[in-house]
Amino acid sequence: MGVELSRGMNGTGFGLAPDGFGVSLITGALPRGKDSTIENDTKRVGVGRRFSMRKVDLVDATETDEQLMNRAAKDDLVAFEALVARHQKRVYRMASRMLASDEDAWDVSQEIFIKIYHARRSYVENAKFTTWLYRIAHNAVIDKIRQIKRHAKVVSMEDMLTEVQGHLSSAHKALELDEVTGKMSEALARLSERQRSMVLLKYYEGCSINEIAEVFDCATGTVKATLFQAIRNLRKNLARSGLVTAEVNS
Numbered sequence: 001m002g003v004e005l006s007r008g009m010n011g012t013g014f015g016l017a018p019d020g021f022g023v024s025l026i027t028g029a030l031p032r033g034k035d036s037t038i039e040n041d042t043k044r045v046g047v048g049r050r051f052s053m054r055k056v057d058l059v060d061a062t063e064t065d066e067q068l069m070n071r072a073a074k075d076d077l078v079a080f081e082a083l084v085a086r087h088q089k090r091v092y093r094m095a096s097r098m099l100a101s102d103e104d105a106w107d108v109s110q111e112i113f114i115k116i117y118h119a120r121r122s123y124v125e126n127a128k129f130t131t132w133l134y135r136i137a138h139n140a141v142i143d144k145i146r147q148i149k150r151h152a153k154v155v156s157m158e159d160m161l162t163e164v165q166g167h168l169s170s171a172h173k174a175l176e177l178d179e180v181t182g183k184m185s186e187a188l189a190r191l192s193e194r195q196r197s198m199v200l201l202k203y204y205e206g207c208s209i210n211e212i213a214e215v216f217d218c219a220t221g222t223v224k225a226t227l228f229q230a231i232r233n234l235r236k237n238l239a240r241s242g243l244v245t246a247e248v249n250s
Contacts, residue, residue, distance in 0.1 A: 065129035073123045098141045108144040112137045134215045138197055187237035195230035
């Protein structure tokens with residue numbers, strides 16, 4: 001059974017549609033390409049009728065991600081669609097902060113949900129879904145970065161600035177936020193893929209140290225050490241821009 005994702009026509013988000021070959025995921029919530037039209041999108045979807053997004057309403061809103069994934073693992077497409085609808089923006093946001101173009105972020109977002117669909121039966125019952133999702137998403141993004149062979153960039157650093165301020169001097173406080181944000185983007189882009197990914201999970205997605213350790217399949221001490229080194233490197237990178245001093249306090 002195959003899975004194909006395609007930009008949708010009505011902006012309602014991811015949808016599922018049975019066809020003669022498997023399941024198609026249809027989305028309109030993510031950025032649309034220049035050639036995205038009703039006619040072109042219909043061609044992308046292929047043969048088969050649409051699986052109505054209204055069927056998501058049949059899902060109990062109180063059902064947890066884990067309960068929905070348990071159902072999806074047993075080929076419940078309505079449950080899977082509900083999961084996609086819940087997490088599509090989060091997945092795209094993570095991808096767009098790691099990749100250098102919206103189109104690449106769109107492509108890898110498709111790949112992530114395709115991977116989840118194909119791996120649905122390997123899901124360990126009642127395991128935390130978001131941790132499983134982040135692990136698949138992280139691996140897919142890193143694969144994409146290596147595939148396109150160019151550095152990733154990170155945008156919109158306001159959330160992370162609050163967390164990082166304690167490690168930085170007060171020199172930047174008088175600067176405009178957008179200037180600081182731009183410098184922070186450049187500094188983060190210079191981090192290693194592993195450091196940048198952990199920083200995004202910790203400061204953007206609010207993951208705990210334990211959750212990040214599960215995503216990377218490593219010890220919590222490794223996560224703490226990596227984040228500490230990432231902050232040190234951020235400071236060095238920001239020092240080049242004159243925002244902070246080069247000295248790092250242990």
